[in-house]
């Protein structure tokens with residue numbers, strides 16, 4: 001290994017032995033991955049039909065979708081990681097059969113994309129036929145052709161590493177060579193033979209290519225990754241608005257000249273991850289200024305305390321500096337997964353522990369909140385406040401069993417098995433501890449194999465014991481990460497600060513004796529000749545901390561967030577007997593008033609709950625009370641109720657005013673519907689899932705084939721989303737065949753552009769939610785629908801939400 005290169009001990013060489021991650025890994029292999037295979041069966045079917053089509057059997061064509069196969073590839077990547085940890089013949093056989101199907105769906109020249117191969121159009125296409133372009137690579141901005149392939153490369157590499165089987169690698173490499181030819185050399189069958197030479201609208205292929213390079217050593221792939229980075233914002237710039245804007249897909253400037261995070265947060269995080277990794281592999285410093293500046297800007301102005309990125313709805317991305325709403329936070333699960341990837345790569349590039357600190361916070365909080373404790377219920381959107389009713393999570397006022405755009409659950413499928421790969425890293429004469437977890441591994445350092453066993457109850461307890469046994473005595477430096485949260489603030493950057501500092505210092509003992517090692521780059525350095533049986537004990541001060549945020553974040557003024565170790569805590573209604581908005585946190589007058597309790601059973605068994613002094617404001621008066629909080633990642637596992645991370649400080653609460661947020665209850669007035677003359681409807685707004693068998697608020701007229709509904713809007717506010725709950729009694733009134741919206745800002749009706757990942761869905765028993773592609777103010781919305789032939793359509797509930 002070359003000097004100065006930090007590299008991770010691969011996760012499959014780290015044996016998990018702890019109570020936090022090991023059970024999650026079990027859930028992963030027993031529940032999440034099999035379940036995700038079930039849910040992505042439609043992607044397999046689509047590929048199967050594509051293969052039949054190529055063989056000349058075209059009985060049934062696949063349905064058009066731009067990125068469905070990427071979800072399958074991510075599940076398969078996650079499954080491959082599980083195969084590295086444990087043998088599973090059933091999963092392996094399933095993988096082999098799907099790989100065969102993928103191979104059959106690939107064209108002879110390497111091209112692999114269901115819709116163009118078969119010639120079907122995207123039915124959900126928000127760009128009027130151009131969502132995937134008319135032919136291959138004609139709309140690289142949004143077709144996701146290369147995005148799918150990036151995920152396939154990552155999965156193929158994982159499966160090859162797990163089993164040594166080459167079939168999928170061959171498919172992946174064949175595609176990569178094809179992409180190289182079409183994009184950078186010219187292929188007579190594509191783009192009139194001219195090189196396409198355009199960067200994809202959704203980054204990912206760069207990361208996939210780097211993995212292909214790492215496993216094959218073929219520099220073609222690394223060079224391709226570098227080219228895709230360097231033509232970004234150079235050879236092509238979109239010039240529209242919203243999802244068609246240059247910033248949305250980070251194409252406003254050459255990447256080396258970018259200085260702030262912009263646009264869609266998942267794309268951005270994958271881009272920055274690829275830049276960091278290419279830079280460390282090629283040992284250039286071309287991206288240094290861009291990476292440092294973007295990272296610093298995120299930390300100082302644009303990251304939620306949970307490690308969430310992409311605070312705003314609509315573009316699913318970065319808003320203005322300090323725009324960090326709580327109830328309205330977007331924080332897609334994938335974006336925080338990307339934040340973990342980005343920061344881990346920044347650590348490998350620089351050796352600075354603060355990047356691991358950010359990766360840790362993004363992992364334990366926003367990312368883990370993306371999946372239920374049971375492993376089969378998910379968050380796409382991760383707000384920091386919930387009124388108990390509003391359908392924040394793509395039509396659901398709670399977790400969802402799956403999504404029509406399933407990027408988030410499938411990212412969880414592949415993230416969790418990799419977590420132990422962030423526990424240890426090393427270079428020529430250093431071992432670095434990364435994320436702390438009970439584990440055992442063996443690391444080659446200076447010609448010795450160093451066996452390490454780590455014993456800890458992290459993240460709930462701060463004691464970490466290392467038993468170090470090199471196979472022969474050897475001199476090297478053990479670098480113990482001292483997380484930012486163990487010091488004066490929770491995460492790096494200017495956004496968040498502790499009110500109550502850590503009283504207890506960080507303690508380190510070497511073979512039972514206290515030591516006070518030199519600190520460098522966030523690590524405590526113990527340099528010595530290590531011998532069999534050495535023991536290092538690290539004690540980090542895990543205790544309840546009150547955090548404030550910088551005053552520029554308006555929503556958090558006079559509020560505190562509770563953290564403990566690397567975990568952000570939140571208050572949930574179920575623990576407090578009342579809406580959490582009726583509580584304010586009192587000054588922590590003495591530490592004894594803060595209590596901790598471990599759940600002994602139930603969904604949150606073994607999770608540490610905390611209780612802090614508070615004032616309760618019931619409907620009248622106020623009483624001294626306490627507020628119970630649980631780790632944010634565990635929220636919404638015990639039924640639906642209000643939740644808040646940022647709690648008002650009692651000193652700031654005017655006793656006369658009520659604390660509860662405006663949860664948009666009320667009535668939609670003056671709703672006009674087709675075939676009703678001058679009559680108008682009043683519609684009750686509620687986000688509660690309607691009871692079964694309740695009457696619809698509106699049903700179409702039997703002779704009306706194109707019914708519509710006009711809803712007056714608040715023109716002073718920006719529309720954030722529209723959610724429709726269809727009435728469906730299973731007999732004469734069904735969910736409609738299709739529907740769409742128009743808006744009116746003056747007098748004429750215009751098409752309502754929904755954003756990239758939305759479509760006008762018609763699911764039963766849930767809110768079907770769409771968002772405007774760009775900020776939108778209007779005086780009315782028109783809902784147009786097409787009932788199923790011979791059937792009625794009806795609405796049970798509907799709501800329009802505005803940006804606060």
Ligand SMILES: [Zn+2]
Pocket residue numbers: 332333334335380406407408409411
């Ligand atoms: Zn996602």
